[in-house]
Amino acid sequence: MSVKDNMKEILGTDGINGTFGELWLDGEYVAELEGCQAKIDFEKAPVARPRQLMKAHKVVSAEGKGSVTLTKVNSRMIKLIGLKMKEQKTLSYEAITKLDDPDSVGAERIKYSGVQFDDLTLNDFKNGEIGKVEAPFTFDDFDPIDLI
Numbered sequence: 001m002s003v004k005d006n007m008k009e010i011l012g013t014d015g016i017n018g019t020f021g022e023l024w025l026d027g028e029y030v031a032e033l034e035g036c037q038a039k040i041d042f043e044k045a046p047v048a049r050p051r052q053l054m055k056a057h058k059v060v061s062a063e064g065k066g067s068v069t070l071t072k073v074n075s076r077m078i079k080l081i082g083l084k085m086k087e088q089k090t091l092s093y094e095a096i097t098k099l100d101d102p103d104s105v106g107a108e109r110i111k112y113s114g115v116q117f118d119d120l121t122l123n124d125f126k127n128g129e130i131g132k133v134e135a136p137f138t139f140d141d142f143d144p145i146d147l148i
Contacts, residue, residue, distance in 0.1 A: 017101045021099045023095060023096070025094075025095055032072075032073045034132065036066065037066055038112060039065060041065055042059045042061075043060055044058060064140065064141070065139075066112070071130060071131070078122065092115065092116055093116070094111065096111045096112070097112070110143070114138075118136040121134065
């Protein structure tokens with residue numbers, strides 16, 4: 001039996017809707033979340049091979065990066081980052097994301113540790129527009145809690 005024989009047809013309802021994504025920062029639910037992306041960038045070193053024009057590559061390090069987009073409804077990030085910064089405290093957080101579309105076959109939850117935001121937007125607004133806050137970050141590690 002081939003791999004193709006084991007695959008079921010993907011239906012339109014199988015796609016997971018990002019509307020059901022959630023975020024917790026240091027245990028606090030972030031209701032104003034619009035979107036979130038977290039990924040790992042791999043740094044690779046070329047490996048020369050005799051009698052080969054094409055270089056091979058080897059992963060030599062990795063870096064966790066991400067970003068959250070929030071609807072501006074409160075001063076969450078100023079309180080979370082700015083006040084800690086003013087007190088000269090460590091600016092490291094724990095984040096948990098959850099994607100749980102009721103139409104899908106399960107939920108995906110991932111915990112990120114050592115989350116450090118790259119900047120702090122104090123304000124960014126335009127007349128006639130709903131405010132948004134973009135918050136890019138790095139993270140030191142991740143642990144899958146639930147996978148689909």
